[in-house]
Amino acid sequence: MNTLDAILTRRSIRSFTPEPIPNEIMQTIIQAAAAAPSGGNAQNWCFISICDPQRIQALRALSPGIIGNPAAVIVLCIDKDRVTDTKEGDLAQMVLIDLGAAMQNILLSAHALGYGGCAIGSYHKQAVARFLKLPENLDIRLLIVLGKPKHIPKCPPKRALKEIYHQEQYRE
Numbered sequence: 001m002n003t004l005d006a007i008l009t010r011r012s013i014r015s016f017t018p019e020p021i022p023n024e025i026m027q028t029i030i031q032a033a034a035a036a037p038s039g040g041n042a043q044n045w046c047f048i049s050i051c052d053p054q055r056i057q058a059l060r061a062l063s064p065g066i067i068g069n070p071a072a073v074i075v076l077c078i079d080k081d082r083v084t085d086t087k088e089g090d091l092a093q094m095v096l097i098d099l100g101a102a103m104q105n106i107l108l109s110a111h112a113l114g115y116g117g118c119a120i121g122s123y124h125k126q127a128v129a130r131f132l133k134l135p136e137n138l139d140i141r142l143l144i145v146l147g148k149p150k151h152i153p154k155c156p157p158k159r160a161l162k163e164i165y166h167q168e169q170y171r172e
């Protein structure tokens with residue numbers, strides 16, 4: 001699968017077969033996350049993977065956004081200790097953009113490897129942090145569920161390019 005095919009055929013996957021994700025696959029996916037571009041190459045991120053089925057069930061109970069039974073969950077955090085200049089909020093915003101790039105690399109690499117995933121923004125942050133024994137400096141910003149797709153949904157409606165894309169200038 002080439003890069004453009006992966007981008008254009010990726011879907012958010014919310015139902016999974018019971019097949020586990022082998023550790024080598026998870027390592028490759030995490031490597032893809034860590035290869036994402038990062039403002040100032042700061043890489044102020046941290047990724048935690050959970051593959052133990054019992055722990056995933058416990059995590060589901062803390063995360064209303066998780067539908068279905070994923071084989072793995074990756075938790076994406078910002079390392080606040082590394083984000084030094086938040087005066088104007090610029091760096092803080094850049095870190096979120098970085099995390100978005102890492103999210104997309106995770107979803108695309110999983111898809112290219114025959115797996116599927118979905119970003120999850122709905123979870124009980126403090127409860128998940130406690131569950132993962134996170135230190136204070138790690139701030140959870142996103143969960144990603146992963147597994148072998150049981151069902152690949154149709155592409156949901158996307159806004160027309162003519163509505164969101166302008167050439168040279170905004171107005172005619």
Ligand SMILES: Cc1cc2nc3c(=O)[nH]c(=O)nc-3n(C[C@H](O)[C@H](O)[C@H](O)COP(=O)(O)O)c2cc1C
Nearest residue numbers: 010011012014065066067118119120121122155156
């Ligand atoms: C930051 C973010 C948070 C999301 N949170 C959830 C969520 O909590 N539950 C869920 O089912 N999908 C979630 N999604 C997936 C979106 O619903 C999905 O990307 C969107 O419907 C477009 O579908 P597609 O990814 O197949 O193109 C989230 C996506 C993003 C980028």
